Amino acid sequence: MSKLLYRLGFWSAKNRIKVLIGSFTLLVVAAIVALSMGIHFGEETSIPGLASQKTLEVMEKEFPNPQGDLGTTQLVLKAPDNETLASDAAQQLIGTQLKKVAADPEVASVVSPYDNHSLNADSTIGYATINYKVPGADVTEASKDTVIQVADTLRDAGWQAELIGDGFVKMATSSPTEGLGVLLALVILAVALGSILTGVLPILTAALGIGFGIMLIIIGTSLFDIPSFALSLAGMLGLAVGIDYALFIIARYRQQLAEGYERREAIAIANGTAGSAVVFAGVTVIIALIGFSFVGVPFLTAMGIAGALTVFTAILLTIFVVPAILELLGGKIKAPAKRAKGTGSNQKAAKRGNVWGRFVTGQPLVAVVLGVALLGTIALPFFHMETGLGNDGHKSPDKTERRAYDLLSEAYGEGYHGPLVILAETDGGQEAAANLTKVINEVKTYPNVIAVNPAVTGPSGKVPLITVMPATGPNDSETIDLVHLIRDKAPEIEQQDHVKIGVTGSTAVNIDITQKLNQALPKFCLIIVGLAFVLLMLVFRSILVPIKAVLGFILSLGATLGFVTYVVQDGHFQNLFHFYAKAPVFNFLPIIVVGVLFGLAMDYEVFLVSRMREEFRKSGDAKKSVLAGIHHSGGVVTAAGLIMVAVFTGFVLAEEPMVKVMGLALAFGVLFDAFVVRMLIVPGVMTLLGKSAWYFPKWLDRLLPNLDVEGEGVMEEVEKKRLEIKNDTKVRRLG
Structure with missing residues (x-):
């Protein structure tokens, strides 16, 4: 695979204009097709086979609704102090205002608090029901404005008038706060890559990838039942992995430039080495997301496929478009300052630049115990986690x-x-x-x-x-x-x-959906853990490295769910994260976190440990390989983790509770995995294991295919080519 990507990198760089024009053309065509077909998100959340669903099907046969699920809005009223809804003045005021609502052509009927007998015991609170001729999602803003104006008129008269129902409230799948995460990511990228121009490049390619992916999802809504909140998951993932994948290739490209490679050769090498890791990591995320289908929940399957689609487009845009843009920008992307070798002062500088690596490899047992104790403590609330669905009672009192x-x-x-x-x-x-x-x-x-x-x-x-x-x-x-x-x-x-x-x-x-998901979670975890073990064994040709990776993933997963339980369910730090009431953990969250966090954790595992393996194959020194992995990939993994946290933090600031909880879980899940597991526990364990970390039975090595994620074949081919050129040059000089 690495050789194929190496050649692809060369081709993309050589045909940079064609690649870029082709990419933008595909995006425009997808947008035209998507907009012409229309947006048809479905909100069906039923699960076949549930006891309540079977009963519901019998009920629908006996009590059919020929008009389908039409929108309704409740205008909830509370009388001023010392007044009631039962007074003649109140009835006249309310009746006059409801006639204005009834005059709306989209309104099928309006039932007053007196006709639906909704007055409470002391007649201070009641509600009017507004029935629409269209589903709640299709109620126009003009119709909503009519109801809002009526509510404002009643408020001006001293009444409390509030609105609720699917004819008025629509789940917000996106928020302006998401842009804050992108801005933070840009700052991190600019620092990590040395310039704002270079920092913009990963965001640009990620935007192209997510744009294309979302257009495909919108097209899919005309063919399949896809829930609208699938866009939130797809958006979060597509943006985060798109930025990270581009970062990995650009960082490797700059390293190759620093080692003296010609620009186009450096691009091809970066695509063949870091690009191989990108493809493997991305495929891992895709497999995890498609794994949602094992749960047996149709709309969760649709969410997983939508997320997998955006990750797939992120991979394609990274390995095709990033090389083209790198070639287009030419010398504007500089190599990092190259340290001289051999002098004592520069060796000391190199050591100072790898302080974290020297600490972890110098005190590996302390690092492992500290990391495990920290994540184990944070995970404790997980053992009393309760799951369920959010509702309007968990939103801001400003709503x-x-x-x-x-x-x-x-x-x-x-x-x-x-x-x-x-x-x-x-x-x-x-x-x-x-x-x-x-x-x-x-x-x-x-x-x-x-x-x-x-x-x-x-x-x-x-x-x-x-x-x-x-x-x-x-x-x-x-x-x-x-x-x-x-x-x-x-x-x-x-x-x-x-x-x-x-x-x-x-x-x-x-209740049945929650129970079904809770029962499916252990099975899903076993599938994911088994998948992780097999994939990592193929990549690293090791038995102990995959076991270590799986245990680290379990630790970060437990800490993530424990922290979410501590905040959302137990009510701690709610002001800090802008939660407004204690609530059960969103019932789909554990499965979503398992799938998504697994994929992202494997990203960091591959990028960090692959450099360790690359160095170990050269030197045979286990401790030196750990230091080299942290030195070469630690900074990139740290930047990638910070970018993920920044992007997901933008979703934490959203207003929709479901989106907030998802953003919180993924932000802290990445924080725990990237910084505690991968940068503390993994190097510590690798140091303690020494050479035994890379033990792999020879008979098993012969049976399993070699994926060559590190790009060893590419580097051997490149070195062979350089040696041939060098020899040819000598021959010409001697001739």
């Missing part, structure tokens, strides 16, 4: 939907946001009504139940719906226990009362 959520909780209790729907199937006989009443009375006696609404029977007369209001919110353990209790009682009820019951509704579905 109207958060204030509406709190008003509804104040009026009707937390259970209002997590009702359970019981689907009862009867035989329709003479005793069916009596048996159903008996079931309802029994459900009323269950713990945590505060209300059971009268049954609504479907057209067949055999399938009633019963709505149960718990006392606790949708993510609370008491609500989860209630769902399990009803299901545990179902066989007994069916036997005694001849009524078959099932629990569904958004709360029950989310």
Whole structure:
């Protein structure tokens, strides 16, 4: 592979104009196709086979909705002090304002607080329901503005008026704060590569890659059901790896220039060596993301494929476009200052430049114990982690939907946001009504139940719906226990009362999804860990190096989930990270973090340890190889880690809680893995293992293919070519 990339680097540099024009043309064509086909993100989050999903399918047959899922907005109202919604003046004011909303052509109907009987016990809080003719995602800004103006008018009159619902609130998949991460990345790149011009180059290629990838995802929305929040994951990954991959090749290119290679030769070598590591690392990330399909969650599979697509385009843009731009810029990208060899002063300077390497190799046991103890302590909260879905109650109090959520909780209790729907199937006989009443009375006696609404029977007369209001919110353990209790009682009820019951509704579905994901996590981790071991064994021709890498990944993963639990669930440092309420950890987060962090961890492992192996094959000195790896690749890995943290930090500053949590987990996951595991624990363990780190049975070495990620074949070919040129020159001089 390295020889192929070496030749590709030469070709791209030679045909730089064609490569650049072709890349921009592809991006423009993809954009034209994407915009012409339109954006059709789906928000389907169902999982086939769940108990709640099966019940939901039966319910939809009995209670079909011919118009599909249309948008709704709730206008939640709270009367001024010493007033109620029941007064004549209040009814007249509210009625007048709701007529303005009803006049909107997009509005199908408006149900007042008096018609939907939503007034609370003291008539101080109620809500109007606005039903639209289109799905919530398709409600226009003009229609939203109409409702906002009505709410503002009521506020001016002294009322509290807030808005909530899918007809008004749409998940923000991007935020201006993401640009801050890019700016931080530019500063880091400029420092690492020695100039702003060189620092802009990785961001430019990453932008091209992510732009092309996102256009392909948008095209895919017309063919597949892809959730809108897949763009957040794809955007984070595409931007971060795109910058890092370009950085690795540019850094190696500058090293080759410093060693005296001609510019185009240096480009080709960088593409053949660092480019090989980029391809391997990128393929590892792609495999991990595609591994989401093993979980059995369709929309998580779609998220993984979307993320893998942007990583794939990042790889292509890196190995094709970076060499072309390097050749185009010519001498504007300078080699780092080359240290002279042989003098005592410069040897001392080299040692001073590798202070971290000398510390870790000088005190390897201290480094390993310190790193393991630190990450182990941070990981402790992981053992009481609870997962679930976020809601509007976790948003900033500055948001109207958060204030509406709190008003509804104040009026009707937390259970209002997590009702359970019981689907009862009867035989329709003479005793069916009596048996159903008996079931309802029994459900009323269950713990945590505060209300059971009268049954609504479907057209067949055999399938009633019963709505149960718990006392606790949708993510609370008491609500989860209630769902399990009803299901545990179902066989007994069916036997005694001849009524078959099932629990569904958004709360029950989310509980089942969370349980499904938690059950799938260990299996997914085993797949990822097994994959890591096999891939690293192929790359490094070692048994102990992959074991060390896997254990390091597990440590960084545990610390990441532990830290997220400590902040999000336990409520620490919430002001620092702008979280506004304690919440369960987003139920998809552990699997997403496993897949993404695995890929990124392998990036750093490959770039750091491959240089160690390269040096060990030359010198046979294990300690010297560790020092060389840190000296040559440590700075690049550090810069790459800082860039990842900077990019993900931009997402931590976003307003959408789901995006914030994902950004927080990935930012600190990279921080722990790049700086504690790869730069502290890995060199320490490699030093302690010595030459045994590179032990590999000869029979196994013969059986397995050699991937040559270090580019040994390329360097041998280059040195052979240089030697031939040198000999030819001598012959001509002698002649």
